[in-house]
Amino acid sequence: MGEDIDADPTWRGDAAAWFARRMKEASTFAAFVAELPGSGVVSCAVGTIDDHAPSPRNRSGQRGEIANVVTSPDFRSRGLARACMSALLTWFTDETAATTVRLAATSVGEALYRSLGFAEPRDLILQVRVAR
Numbered sequence: 001m002g003e004d005i006d007a008d009p010t011w012r013g014d015a016a017a018w019f020a021r022r023m024k025e026a027s028t029f030a031a032f033v034a035e036l037p038g039s040g041v042v043s044c045a046v047g048t049i050d051d052h053a054p055s056p057r058n059r060s061g062q063r064g065e066i067a068n069v070v071t072s073p074d075f076r077s078r079g080l081a082r083a084c085m086s087a088l089l090t091w092f093t094d095e096t097a098a099t100t101v102r103l104a105a106t107s108v109g110e111a112l113y114r115s116l117g118f119a120e121p122r123d124l125i126l127q128v129r130v131a132r
């Protein structure tokens with residue numbers, strides 16, 4: 001979020017190829033969308049499963065990640081993101097072995113996520129940018 005998405009538009013081809021590949025991997029990928037007649041897809045939420053080493057609390061090693069939660073501006077505040085997120089959380093619960101699901105929240109998404117049970121993790125999560 002917050003990036004200039006048109007600075008180098010060739011990323012869109014990379015993204016299309018990634019979605020085409022991952023959509024075939026039904027055990028580790030799910031996307032729920034809201035599609036309205038005449039408007040097409042106006043809201044979505046995407047979930048993936050990462051494969052980590054098993055631990056005592058997570059014998060499968062599966063960890064969920066949510067990204068690409070967005071509703072087109074004209075269709076916001078109608079419950080569409082909540083519906084996509086709820087369906088995605090049901091998928092994680094029913095169709096995967098993940099014991100935790102993570103996401104990075106924007107300030108506008110925070111209330112929605114907290115209302116669905118998301119909270120700060122027990123351990124501090126840090127990241128570093130890799131020099132390229």
Ligand SMILES: CC(C)(COP(=O)(O)OP(=O)(O)OC[C@H]1O[C@@H](n2cnc3c(N)ncnc32)[C@H](O)[C@@H]1OP(=O)(O)O)[C@@H](O)C(=O)NCCC(=O)NCCS
Binds near residue numbers: 071075104
């Ligand atoms: C965040 C976003 C996905 C919400 O989509 P939406 O379809 O409008 O959300 P919903 O209508 O399902 O509302 C869900 C909750 O979001 C919050 N919300 C929705 N619209 C809001 C607004 N205009 N101002 C503040 N909070 C709002 C509310 O907490 C709402 O709870 P409620 O269902 O009890 O009313 C949308 O604003 C968006 O696409 N923002 C830009 C992209 C982004 O920041 N995505 C989140 C990435 S982490």
